[in-house]
Amino acid sequence: MKAIRFDGSLRFAVDVPVPRREGEALVQVLCAGICKTDLEIVKGYAGFRGTLGHEFVGLVVESPDEALIGRRVVGEINVGCNRCELCLSGDSRHCTGRTVLGIKGRDGAFAEFLSLPPRNLIEVPDEISDEEAIFTEPIAAACQILDQISISPSSRVVVIGDGKLAQLIIRVLAQTSCNLTLIGKHRRKLELASVAVRHLFQIRDRAEPASILKQVGGEKFDVVVEASGSPSGLPLAISLVRPRGTIILKSTHHATTPVAMSPVVVDEISIIGSRCGRFHRALALLASKAIDVRDLISERIRLDQGLHAFDRAAEPTALKVILEASGENFC
Amino acid sequence: MKAIRFDGSLRFAVDVPVPRREGEALVQVLCAGICKTDLEIVKGYAGFRGTLGHEFVGLVVESPDEALIGRRVVGEINVGCNRCELCLSGDSRHCTGRTVLGIKGRDGAFAEFLSLPPRNLIEVPDEISDEEAIFTEPIAAACQILDQISISPSSRVVVIGDGKLAQLIIRVLAQTSCNLTLIGKHRRKLELASVAVRHLFQIRDRAEPASILKQVGGEKFDVVVEASGSPSGLPLAISLVRPRGTIILKSTHHATTPVAMSPVVVDEISIIGSRCGRFHRALALLASKAIDVRDLISERIRLDQGLHAFDRAAEPTALKVILEASGENFC
Numbered sequence: 247m248k249a250i251r252f253d254g255s256l257r258f259a260v261d262v263p264v265p266r267r268e269g270e271a272l273v274q275v276l277c278a279g280i281c282k283t284d285l286e287i288v289k290g291y292a293g294f295r296g297t298l299g300h301e302f303v304g305l306v307v308e309s310p311d312e313a314l315i316g317r318r319v320v321g322e323i324n325v326g327c328n329r330c331e332l333c334l335s336g337d338s339r340h341c342t343g344r345t346v347l348g349i350k351g352r353d354g355a356f357a358e359f360l361s362l363p364p365r366n367l368i369e370v371p372d373e374i375s376d377e378e379a380i381f382t383e384p385i386a387a388a389c390q391i392l393d394q395i396s397i398s399p400s401s402r403v404v405v406i407g408d409g410k411l412a413q414l415i416i417r418v419l420a421q422t423s424c425n426l427t428l429i430g431k432h433r434r435k436l437e438l439a440s441v442a443v444r445h446l447f448q449i450r451d452r453a454e455p456a457s458i459l460k461q462v463g464g465e466k467f468d469v470v471v472e473a474s475g476s477p478s479g480l481p482l483a484i485s486l487v488r489p490r491g492t493i494i495l496k497s498t499h500h501a502t503t504p505v506a507m508s509p510v511v512v513d514e515i516s517i518i519g520s521r522c523g524r525f526h527r528a529l530a531l532l533a534s535k536a537i538d539v540r541d542l543i544s545e546r547i548r549l550d551q552g553l554h555a556f557d558r559a560a561e562p563t564a565l566k567v568i569l570e571a572s573g574e575n576f577c
Numbered sequence: 578m579k580a581i582r583f584d585g586s587l588r589f590a591v592d593v594p595v596p597r598r599e600g601e602a603l604v605q606v607l608c609a610g611i612c613k614t615d616l617e618i619v620k621g622y623a624g625f626r627g628t629l630g631h632e633f634v635g636l637v638v639e640s641p642d643e644a645l646i647g648r649r650v651v652g653e654i655n656v657g658c659n660r661c662e663l664c665l666s667g668d669s670r671h672c673t674g675r676t677v678l679g680i681k682g683r684d685g686a687f688a689e690f691l692s693l694p695p696r697n698l699i700e701v702p703d704e705i706s707d708e709e710a711i712f713t714e715p716i717a718a719a720c721q722i723l724d725q726i727s728i729s730p731s732s733r734v735v736v737i738g739d740g741k742l743a744q745l746i747i748r749v750l751a752q753t754s755c756n757l758t759l760i761g762k763h764r765r766k767l768e769l770a771s772v773a774v775r776h777l778f779q780i781r782d783r784a785e786p787a788s789i790l791k792q793v794g795g796e797k798f799d800v801v802v803e804a805s806g807s808p809s810g811l812p813l814a815i816s817l818v819r820p821r822g823t824i825i826l827k828s829t830h831h832a833t834t835p836v837a838m839s840p841v842v843v844d845e846i847s848i849i850g851s852r853c854g855r856f857h858r859a860l861a862l863l864a865s866k867a868i869d870v871r872d873l874i875s876e877r878i879r880l881d882q883g884l885h886a887f888d889r890a891a892e893p894t895a896l897k898v899i900l901e902a903s904g905e906n907f908c
Contacts, residue, residue, distance in 0.1 A: 489663075495841055503835070507828075510850040511827065511852055513671065513850060514849070518846075519845045519846045520842065521845055
């Protein structure tokens, strides 16, 4: 089958075996989204080798659980050992023996077919289109913030970053009616965010944290969500958060960040890493149209033009680039 | 009066005016302790200029609250504006307009006299000696951890560092009966810690985090307390904490730390800065002899030998060096 593989360099392959794993379902990929993590893996993050991709919607073509066959599904990307304490408590996201679709020890979704256990697959309600369904995984990741900390209508929250994940985070956080600010570098992306955010600030490249704090009004925030994907995001977050405030770290990147940690100690700041979330909440937001993602799609490109799609996704102005699995399966 | 001042370089002065502030009490310092923060200030941390020192015990000689006069006291080091929301709620420790004794905008305790508002002063019970009372402030800082997170007898906790603060932290954490491990570099200091900790590991200079994890048994910890005062402490803490675990950051230092933050995101780790605590809890631990600090005193040196005392306190094998305020006021 066709697939986008990474083995130290990115390549499009046509001779990849269909991935059948014992006890798992085979899913025909309808379409898939390129995420910042995919771009980071190509730069060396996570040391992954294999078929990339973890945001997808597909049709189940084989499954030990026959009720799934023919269903249109999205899939939880973490596959736990199903034996350890974490897995048995229903959270395989932190199982130390886990594989992760297209990220760790398991071929991913930029292919005609992928394999996942039936327990990872969730049927997509009819109200959600294929291209909307691709956003289930990153919306779930955005929703995870609300499972980790409490945000109320009186909370002053700032999101750093205006990319794909940041755009979903502000749409999710706006559901709490909190006092929400967005800081980004790209005028067009900031404009897109105006559906969810009243306070938008465009900052210059290499602007100093102190001048950015001044630009946003000088008052520090209860919660800072770092979703810029840039090593400069954390030092900026530390400058923007109030004493005893909380920083949510959403960005993964392959870089080492030089950070002055003393303000974290002196101001007793909490920094909380945040990754994957539960899919059901994300599907409910999409099905009810509480969150509209259609304006976040930059482009749709066929799988066999995958290398070109990666180039496009890496452009600073790009939002979600969708890979269509084959000529027959358009989103 | 005599005082140890820092004005870009450390010096002993004999002509420093007695610090009288309106509405405040004047305290004759009996003795004071040199802390890692003092050593960091001399290296440039916090940009402080003035009389150093914030761990002290003294006698109130003047006070608008006359009931305090003649009392033997310790003092909360943060002096808030007493008007803002934080101050009015009883927590001036994070008041943005605060001064901090010997650290920020306020002359400190390495002097014959210091000034603090009466509300900052707490009488020392007779059961506590002068030299024990000096430990009130750092024990309160150690107790702050228990105000920030929940530690139970089943918690696996590791403290990184075997210095003065780490020694107090393990004595405080041992009160919870948690499963406690200490990692340090100095054999003699590790031996001192054996009063509170069963699992002690001496690590080599520049040992890699992965090899240290192996050395301590390979199993990660629920809670890691970083109290080494070294820029390498945070990367080590990240390597030692389990997914969804907590790192308590206790060290302040003037260095910028290069940190790979992706594991914090992927494993959803919480990093919580932790600074000053409430004095009453610390005084209760000292008065009840639940915590013994006497073996943590390296040396007692007269104030006029203060520069020598700083040299001694900076030696890797040193623990608490106590400054005696004058020839007449021995601890």
